[in-house]
Amino acid sequence: xxxxxxxxxxxxxxxxxxxxxxxxxxxxxxxxxxxxxxxxxxxxxxxxxxxxxxxxxxxxxxxxxxxxxxxxxxxxxxxxxxxxxxxxxxxxxxxxxxxxxxxxxxxxxxxxxxxxxxxxxxxxxxxxxxxxxxxxxxxxxxxxxxxxxxxxxxxxxxxxxxxxxxxxxxxxxxxxxxxxxxxxxxxxxxxxxxxxxxxxxxxxxxxxxxxxxxxxxxxxxxxxxxxxxxxxxxxxxxxxxxxxxxxxxxxxxxxxxxxxxxxxxxxxxxxxxxxxxxxxxxxxxxxxxxxxxxxxxxxxxxxxxxxxxxxxxxxxxxxxxxxxxxxxxxxxxxxxxxxxxxxxxxxxxxxxxxxxxxxxxxxxxxxxxxx
Amino acid sequence: xxxxxxxxxxxxxxxxxxxxxxxxxxxxxxxxxxxxxxxxxxxxxxxxxxxxxxxxxxxxxxxxxxxxxxxxxxxxxxxxxxxxxxxxxxxxxxxxxxxxxxxxxxxxxxxxxxxxxxxxxxxxxxxxxxxxxxxxxxxxxxxxxxxxxxxxxxxxxxxxxxxxxxxxxxxxxxxxxxxxxxxxxxxxxxxxxxxxxxxxxxxxxxxxxxxxxxxxxxxxxxxxxxxxxxxxxxxxxxxxxxxxxxxxxxxxxxxxxxxxxxxxxxxxxxxxxxxxxxxxxxxxxxxxxxxxxxxxxxxxxxxxxxxxxxxxxxxxxxxxxxxxxxxxxxxxxxxxxxxxxxxxxxxxxxxxxxxxxxxxxxxxxxxxxxxxxxxxxxxxxxxxxxxxxxxxxxxxxxxxxxxxxxxxxxxxxxxxxxxxxxxxxxxxxxxxxxxxxxxxxxxxxxxx
Numbered sequence: 001x002x003x004x005x006x007x008x009x010x011x012x013x014x015x016x017x018x019x020x021x022x023x024x025x026x027x028x029x030x031x032x033x034x035x036x037x038x039x040x041x042x043x044x045x046x047x048x049x050x051x052x053x054x055x056x057x058x059x060x061x062x063x064x065x066x067x068x069x070x071x072x073x074x075x076x077x078x079x080x081x082x083x084x085x086x087x088x089x090x091x092x093x094x095x096x097x098x099x100x101x102x103x104x105x106x107x108x109x110x111x112x113x114x115x116x117x118x119x120x121x122x123x124x125x126x127x128x129x130x131x132x133x134x135x136x137x138x139x140x141x142x143x144x145x146x147x148x149x150x151x152x153x154x155x156x157x158x159x160x161x162x163x164x165x166x167x168x169x170x171x172x173x174x175x176x177x178x179x180x181x182x183x184x185x186x187x188x189x190x191x192x193x194x195x196x197x198x199x200x201x202x203x204x205x206x207x208x209x210x211x212x213x214x215x216x217x218x219x220x221x222x223x224x225x226x227x228x229x230x231x232x233x234x235x236x237x238x239x240x241x242x243x244x245x246x247x248x249x250x251x252x253x254x255x256x257x258x259x260x261x262x263x264x265x266x267x268x269x270x271x272x273x274x275x276x277x278x279x280x281x282x283x284x285x286x287x288x289x290x291x292x293x294x295x296x297x298x299x300x301x302x303x304x305x306x307x308x309x310x311x312x313x314x315x316x317x318x319x320x321x322x323x324x325x326x327x328x329x330x331x332x333x334x335x336x337x338x339x340x341x342x343x344x345x346x347x348x349x350x351x352x353x354x355x356x357x358x359x360x361x362x363x364x365x366x367x368x369x370x371x
Numbered sequence: 372x373x374x375x376x377x378x379x380x381x382x383x384x385x386x387x388x389x390x391x392x393x394x395x396x397x398x399x400x401x402x403x404x405x406x407x408x409x410x411x412x413x414x415x416x417x418x419x420x421x422x423x424x425x426x427x428x429x430x431x432x433x434x435x436x437x438x439x440x441x442x443x444x445x446x447x448x449x450x451x452x453x454x455x456x457x458x459x460x461x462x463x464x465x466x467x468x469x470x471x472x473x474x475x476x477x478x479x480x481x482x483x484x485x486x487x488x489x490x491x492x493x494x495x496x497x498x499x500x501x502x503x504x505x506x507x508x509x510x511x512x513x514x515x516x517x518x519x520x521x522x523x524x525x526x527x528x529x530x531x532x533x534x535x536x537x538x539x540x541x542x543x544x545x546x547x548x549x550x551x552x553x554x555x556x557x558x559x560x561x562x563x564x565x566x567x568x569x570x571x572x573x574x575x576x577x578x579x580x581x582x583x584x585x586x587x588x589x590x591x592x593x594x595x596x597x598x599x600x601x602x603x604x605x606x607x608x609x610x611x612x613x614x615x616x617x618x619x620x621x622x623x624x625x626x627x628x629x630x631x632x633x634x635x636x637x638x639x640x641x642x643x644x645x646x647x648x649x650x651x652x653x654x655x656x657x658x659x660x661x662x663x664x665x666x667x668x669x670x671x672x673x674x675x676x677x678x679x680x681x682x683x684x685x686x687x688x689x690x691x692x693x694x695x696x697x698x699x700x701x702x703x704x705x706x707x708x709x710x711x712x713x714x715x716x717x718x719x720x721x722x723x724x725x726x727x728x729x730x731x732x733x734x735x736x737x738x739x740x741x742x743x744x745x746x747x748x749x750x751x752x753x754x755x756x757x758x759x760x761x762x763x764x765x766x767x768x769x770x771x772x773x774x775x776x777x778x779x780x781x782x783x784x785x786x787x788x789x790x791x792x793x794x795x796x797x798x799x800x801x802x803x804x805x806x807x808x809x810x811x812x813x814x815x816x817x818x819x
Binding site for chain 2: 026027028047049052112115116117118150153170172173175217218219220238240245247248249251252282284326350352366367368369
């Protein structure tokens, strides 16, 4: 293998493939990446056997071939180079790197050991905006919990329905759903459960990409993006899926409400943050809605620190209610809202409440029994 | 040689040629899933393993298999869709104190069963041993004995628990059987929705696929004729195919008002078992099991106190225990008897004697599905006369009201009318078993 490449392009590619963290320490080959020439491209592959990634970047290929080297070490070496263009050349079991002033050799490993990254074999393609997807995933990524022993809700639920992708996540205390538009029409509706780790990787990998395509096969998902300059693949990502059926969470979404208030996000957020400092051992913050006075009261107390009380005057529909929440779950919900204002709806002091800034997003949380 | 044995011997040979790390990575959770006419299907856990075995190990595997089974022609690698992975549903971390959860998530989507209800946490005593014995026979041979199985008993005595445990146990014993648990209320609303959308045939055929159908609170079918008709149809189809049907109700079939005769006789054709109130020892046993489940322990005298004072509802026993558990977690110490009494004051002091005149009349009216106005009226229609007499009887029996007072309550009737009603019902109770049952049910309602 011999090629000339812009250092900036190579560095970008290495940054992306390094988004897949090492999970199985038992297999040393996995800490390596595979560099391969493919026509006028350099192809970089990495995998941890749960997910895999391939990145293509333009290069002036002089001699075909491939080499397998340690990912972290290679990335560090490249980051430290100063020249614009560098030459990569394989020499026996070594990778030789040269620019105008520097010449170095990195020891490689047998390329035959490198795992094969599964390829897509389905035809149905679903297109989405990468930035919107990553933004939506970012809102809900931290909700699933790995400790519940329930694999099917430990991941992110994807449901492709006609013109939309619905993303949902829950840990059985709260549930959020975000809807984003699809860019093409689909023939069938699909749903799947993506592991939380893979969703994290996707956010890192595709957040700056424009249009991306989804494909599926038996318990495997494939996502690709294309280069801006040429109609050629730029990033290919694949992950295994979680088996099982996602619970029918539509049943959780309350249909009737007892009380509805409208809130300013930043004002509410700052009061809840202050109140949280005073909450006791069970993280309790109490909300009291008084319709006659037209106000929401926020209360918390802690035997060691003292008491907190604040109020927000706002529009209230429905009945008076008094309800307590774990402030952590409440803060997570408020922080995931981008809009300036939102509706906060309640069903009962011991029933689900819902934060709803728009038609495309909601965050349901269960209260705690007031002590 | 068996499939397992063949694969073992393949792995034994491959192990010698690869590093332990490689071997563990690529051959973990693989197996031969089928072996026919020289065609070997190897099931693998994911796409990475599939690609790798296909590309790197196919030759070796083929060679070894050929040695073991000379007719081997072809190897296919298939991704295992389910199995292998054992889903552990146990919650490993303690839930945050007092945090409420979405109950709906606990429920299995296909069967509608909540895995929490099993026989292992079902307490058996003299009050429910017949139901339990019936259930045990059913889970061993679903559809073959006691079909339909009809369980009845009051509120909070474990009917739902028994039904769900039957479902869960059958799934455990016969993983291929399709089990469906549904509450009658849900069934009714499904039927109504299906009628509205002209999809009643789809609904009916979807029920025909179940091997075990568990319907809770069947008394809600009462008076819903169209739903009864559809249910009768589903019932018959399943029954003819020897599919197990289990039904629960708060009263025996005879006492369910406005239930079509053919359905009633179907219910009576199987086995009917009742769950009555648990005795003191059983209540104590339940408390002990429940506190063990919750990982707490209380003084014997506290449990005795609860068991003595809460007699008619197992759910309330658990409620009482929950209050004590919350106290213990908050204060980091067990309550003593005095504190426990204080904590449970509301739960224990409240019931029994509070039933007011109004409440009795309302409960009786509700039970017979007539309005309060009708029960208090002067009408001599049969459907009103009996409930009126029952109400008068209960006012006398439960609240020791005077006969003139009872008369006045019912639009100024004479005290002799009240005496007549009381005597008539008292007499009937000696020979009419249905009436005994009805009165029992009504009493349960206003005590619960």
